[in-house]
Amino acid sequence: MRNEEYSGWEDVRAEALRRIQSRAWAPGALIPSEEEFARELSCARTTVNRALRSLAEEGLLIRKRRAGTRVAELPQRAAKLNISLVAEEIRARGASPSHLCILQDSRPLPSHIAAAMSLPVAAPLIYVETLHLADARPFAFETRFINPQSVPAAREADFASVSANEWLLRHAPFNHGTLDYSARPAEAEAAEALGCAPQTPTLVLDRVTHGPEAAITWVRMAYAPDYHLTMKL
Amino acid sequence: MRNEEYSGWEDVRAEALRRIQSRAWAPGALIPSEEEFARELSCARTTVNRALRSLAEEGLLIRKRRAGTRVAELPQRAAKLNISLVAEEIRARGASPSHLCILQDSRPLPSHIAAAMSLPVAAPLIYVETLHLADARPFAFETRFINPQSVPAAREADFASVSANEWLLRHAPFNHGTLDYSARPAEAEAAEALGCAPQTPTLVLDRVTHGPEAAITWVRMAYAPDYHLTMKL
DNA sequence: CAGTGGTCTAGACCACGGG
DNA sequence: CCGTGGTCTAGACCACTGG
Structure with missing residues (x-):
């Protein structure tokens, strides 16, 4: 040898x-x-x-x-998390993605979200509720605020055909952002959309993305109770 | 210019x-x-x-x-997750980490965990329960199985001073692994250890790590109800 | 001060895969 | 086929930092 x-x-x-x-x-x-x-x-x-x-x-x-x-004494390896697009995530699970735009309007920003976005409460933001489906079964319930100052075109956007998620990724490339996962009891509205009992534990993702100047969007995804977030190490 | x-x-x-x-x-x-x-x-x-x-x-x-x-048409950026050491995570939050080794014995492997570890149910594995504390307050409740075939030295290890988490990282470097986060109602034992009501929604991490030959360990971390998993994007 | 990693350069060869 | 990215080489200078 x-x-x-x-x-x-x-x-x-x-x-x-x-x-x-x-x-x-x-x-x-x-x-x-x-x-x-x-x-x-x-x-x-x-x-x-x-x-x-x-x-x-x-x-x-x-x-x-x-x-x-x-x-290194304590070799620490990092897991990579890639879930910028819900539809892609669903596809990766072997299911067919679709979505329902439940409502789309304009409303003032709740103060705790304003803090997370580093924005004043004053100006109203675009508000969108979306239900994401995998093979026609509820996958995640999305609540989103969009800052029209950062993305003026969002005012005329229609999120029925293209999800707000994908639309923003295409039209408002972001610089940086924050992810926050937690376990929470399903709120009434989310529970109804997801078809589970209120108070059922659900995995919730709060994500804020920022553009070069100001925050672009705040989104909360409440995942169906059987959802698992998996990653490789 | x-x-x-x-x-x-x-x-x-x-x-x-x-x-x-x-x-x-x-x-x-x-x-x-x-x-x-x-x-x-x-x-x-x-x-x-x-x-x-x-x-x-x-x-x-x-x-x-x-x-x-x-x-790229849909620029997707990945978030990095680095939580190999619970103590480090606690320290990063500005708290002082400590842990209690609640019990340590040997017992047969439940079938669903055996499947996750790709191991036969037959041989008993080392079993450890640990409570992780941040500033003396419950942070996470850990349930762990260790495969002595992969880490023979674990049989003589004492996880009271050094947590199983850190001990394994030092003595059994792994090749790859899997992370699985989900939201679950707190089980009786975890609820008691964490000091919350049973059925309270908790974030649960199931992690399997593999060595070059076979699985090293399976661990479930049930985090305190106020836990948030945060990452930068 | 001097050794080590960090990087740049110019040139070269190669593997891949679109046309 | 042949342009493009992927990589190797040999040599050089620099930045940082431990002794």
Whole structure:
């Protein structure tokens, strides 16, 4: 059995990973410098850099200039959550998505939501209620406020054909936002829409998205009682 | 006002981002090739590559060989979730973490958990119940099964001083795992530990982590009713 | 101050896959 | 086929920071 060849950065990465997982590089220990490691594997330092950077991004290595690279003592890996589009989420579950725009009007902002959006309570916002369906069965009940100052075109939008969710994603790209999941008893309106008893525990997502200047939208999604939010680690 | 200088890949990235957000590069449209863009900004193609790759990883660009790079029509950004250590999560909330190991024994695996862990029901597993506290107030109630086949040292471990959570992270680095959040009525035991009424809606996390060979642990965290899982987008 | 990671460059080869 | 992105290389300079 001869030595393996390490040509690509993915091979270098795999080799480093192997040494970490086999404890050949102990947690907290200093590993060889990029130059050394490159010499050992007969490749360019750039290639090693790419590999180690990749492992560092995943939290398995801690890199510091001058101090060198160490194996993380408590390797913490992050799960990625990708649920910008409800319809996509439903499709990913093998069901056919659809939605009902229950109502769409304009109304003043409740004070606790105004705080979350960093907006004054004064000006009325667009308000939309939507029921999302998976294979014609209730999936989630959505309550949404839209700031027309950030998205003037929203005033003329019709959310019956394209959901507010998708419409906003297309017309108002956001800079940053906040997600907030909690467990809450279903409110009367949500319970009716979802077809469950009031007070049934439901998973609730509150999301605020901000544009370059001000908040774009606040949305609360109350998911059906059997909903599970799953992610890979 | 003279032209800006684009030396680093972060500057190139910023410029590309500006063009995307300003719609100078429309959604779905083809953007200049790396070579073109590099010429325009007077930098190496490698630098442009680094910048565009970064934007592609965030889902703002779609890159294909030969077909070129396009602006994503539905820019979907992923939120990162980092909750491998309960104690860290509590600390991040500005509270002081502690825990009580309520019980630790060995018992057969309930069939639905065995399925989740891809293990036979036969052999008994280590079972641990832990209450996590934030500033001495109940934070989460943890129920856990540990597979001694994957982590033999766990048989002699004492989870009173170091939580099972942290002990496993140190002694049994995992390859991959699954997270599953749902809203559930508090079970009797959890309700008592958390100091809330039974049936109160609680956020529940079921997590399975796997080692290179077999499952390492299954854990259910029932969070206190006022718990919010927050993430940035 | 000096070693380490971070990055840029110019050039090269290759894999993929659209036309 | 052949343009595009993906990557490797060798060399260089720089930024940071520990000793």
